[in-house]
Amino acid sequence: MKELFPAKQVMGFVFSLILTAVALLVYFTDLSFGVGMTILLVTAFIQAFLQLVVFMHAGESKDGKSIYTTIFYGVIIALITVFGTLLILLWDM
């Protein structure tokens, strides 16, 4: 039975629960918008990274480099799109 629950994945799960709990601070305590958003950004990206490495085994095969490049490139373009659009349509309108 024990071999079915590898320590790495159990730890990953516990850690993701902790990160969720930390993110919930912004709801249950009275933080400023800036601090709250910072907490959310940090917890969300750590958690996404955790899933990628611990659960999705992104780097395990010999294509690991291609996979990380693709995902990294995608994230960069995604951030450019989100923040570029916000700049154009909201912040600098």
Place this chain on the structure above:
Amino acid sequence: MKLDHTQPLEYSTDQNQLNILGFWIFLGAEIMLFATLFTAYFTLEGRTGSGPTPADIFEITPVLIETFVLLTSSFTIGLGVHAMRLGRKNAMLTFFGITLLLGLGFLGVEIYEFTHYYHVGATYQTSAFTAALLTTLGTHGAHVTLGLFWGLFIILQVKKRGLTPENANKSFIFSLYWHFLDVVWIFIFSFIYLKGMMM
């Protein structure tokens, strides 16, 4: 079919390796798909017209249930893939089954949530904010729904045909898809719900 026994079953043939890399590239495209939905949401979330604002309609309880259920399902499918690599077919099927049940639970809560929005006057046609919200959540929900069917098909195939390289490959790719949906949910949870309730 050439088998390479130095690697896990899901990587053991050339076609299997192609499938896995191809699916990762597809996930790269999915990142952009959801990024575009988030872009639309962030741009339109303050544009509520005469309809309700985010803070008016969001409820913490269903969101917490959904988050916990989906996080757990991401954990269980990870265990399923681990069991598959140990060659423990029944354990794997159990974990995949639990995952799908949790997915079904998630979908149930989401449907409750949507009816709640409808009752408080936040329909698809109400405002730019509600349209962006429901499209983003709906796209994620549609992915989960599709995943439920896909996962079910895979369970049936593993049951019927055993842990062949092909089935192992399909199961692994499905696990990638499911983890990815969890990642998307983390962003929905943080930047749609928590951000909306914070304001």
Place this chain on the structure above:
Amino acid sequence: MEFFERFAIPHPSPMIYASMVAIALVSIGILVGITYFKKWGYLWHEWFTTVDHKKIGIMYLISALVMLFRGGADAILMRAQLSGPDMKLLDGQHYNEIFTTHGVVMIMFMAMPFIFAFMNLVIPLQIGARDVAFPRLNALSFWLFFAGAMLFNISFVIGGSPDAGWTSYFPLAGNDFSTSVGTNYYMLALQISGIGSLMTGINMMTTILKMRAPGMTLMKMPMFTWSTLIANVIIVFAFPVLTVALLMGTTDRLFGTHFFTTTNGGMDMLWANFFWVWGHPEVYILILPAFGLYSEIISTFSSRNLYGYKSMVGSMVLISLLSFLVWTHHFFTMGQGALTNSIFSITTMAIAVPTGVKIFNWLFTLWKGKIRFTVPMLYSIGFIPLFTIGGVTGVMLAMSAADYQYHNTMFLVAHFHNTIIPGVVFAMLAGLTYYWPKFFGFMLNEKIGKSTFWLLTVGFVLAFFPMYITGLDGQARRMYTYSEATGFGPLNMLSFVGAALMAIGFATIVYNVYYSYKNSPRNIGSDPWDARSLEWATHTPVPEYNFARVPQVFSSEAFWDAKKKGHQLFKGELKDIHMPNNSGVPFIMGIIFFIAGFSFIFAIWIPAVIALIGIFVCMALRSFELDHGRHIHVKEIKEIEAQYEEVQGNEARSHTTTRV
């Protein structure tokens, strides 16, 4: 009654009625012809169900050429309408429909399938692979493209063409201002073919990353392979944006949401924003493979290796990133602040740098080369100065303050045609002439090809250079007429003459195919151009397994090295070759998507839902299907190879005479 009114042509004109009759007659003629000559079985087994990348490539090629003439007919009508002041050939509504369909057809249904044709035909051969990574998906991509294209093309006879411009900006494209089903056609047809393009992107990326011949490291890939890889990276990350934008546009029009409306919080500019987040990278999706083709052609016909290989690759990688950083320059005048406009002005100008690097690399490749002025080479040499003019006017447009003067004038129209025609269209025609013998077994006539080139080049200059002048003088684009007092008349007449020359030029291509089919010699060998990369190392016509033995590669010009330095490309014993099975499912899915699209366009919900269910059933069947492909056995391979050797032996004697 109201229901059927949607099917009526919102804009009846004799021309459209004539087209209706013509389409009906041609369709019936084709069906009767196929039945009469008993070709249904042949079509089904050899083409509709094929997963062979070469056949799919040829189908893309034919579709692209047909669409070129469809879009070209639109173009000549527009130029005729504007050839003099107050012309009455088209009225305003009809003109709107025509410039809309011209743009969409040329970009989405001509240029895209044209580049996909070359990717499919050339890439697996150039990297020494047997097929693409996912052959069945490749067939599905084609049939989705084809379903989208057909859906878009029936719009003008059933329900009316879209009329809000190829950009279909909201609120103009919304229900309030575009009341016909035309814009629904735009949304659904682009959606369906866009999904196909996205799948091609994933397929090609995986193919190039994983299926290269042994020894071909990333930095030993031929330049066309590199350009295809980068273009497909852009496809993978740009097309999802279009998917979402079209989805939102569709729900706005069909389900009354408020994404892009002007009420209830909707933001019309969000559409323009998303459209160009996809639209600008789309420009590079088209131009990069064209650059790749030019690189192959210029180096072949200069008999030199490509100058600055590393800087070519580096500049393309840089372009792929920068292409996602410039989209605002399409709407500098939309009202955002000076900060945003300045940022995007600078990023836009920055793109000129890597492009300039490439231009110089081509020039240095030509320098001291032994240049052969074949038809593909003429296009490439014509491209360099013409495209540079297009690029320089692009930098003029990139200056956001000055753009207020150029925006929405004919100056812009002249600029982007000046990049797309010498950049993409010339590359496609060069590639067509260059690769024609590889896939059809005979060469296109050089003499006719040269007259085509001159007709197109002179026609192009006459058609588009006057627009720079009228544009600066204030002639707005998308205006269906102008008064005599504006003084635009003579220059527009010149444009019309140029457009007519181009039309004649395109007609000569058809004649050339016909003439060469009749008269060209068939014993041309497998390497008629004395070329440099792997696609020329296999037989002509290419056997279905591409290479009997997988080639061993040592440089980016593996075939040249094999010919000149004696590297042995093909070593080892023959082995059984694994090939994918044919399948009719992609074709059927194409039909189902067409039905789904048509039903959504007219909001006929029951067939729409049934068709959607049909799509999921096809996917479910695919999940349960056991398909291990088939094997071509060594014995069979030996027989096929022996046939080629026989032909090759005959060729060796007439070899020197046919080589150009």
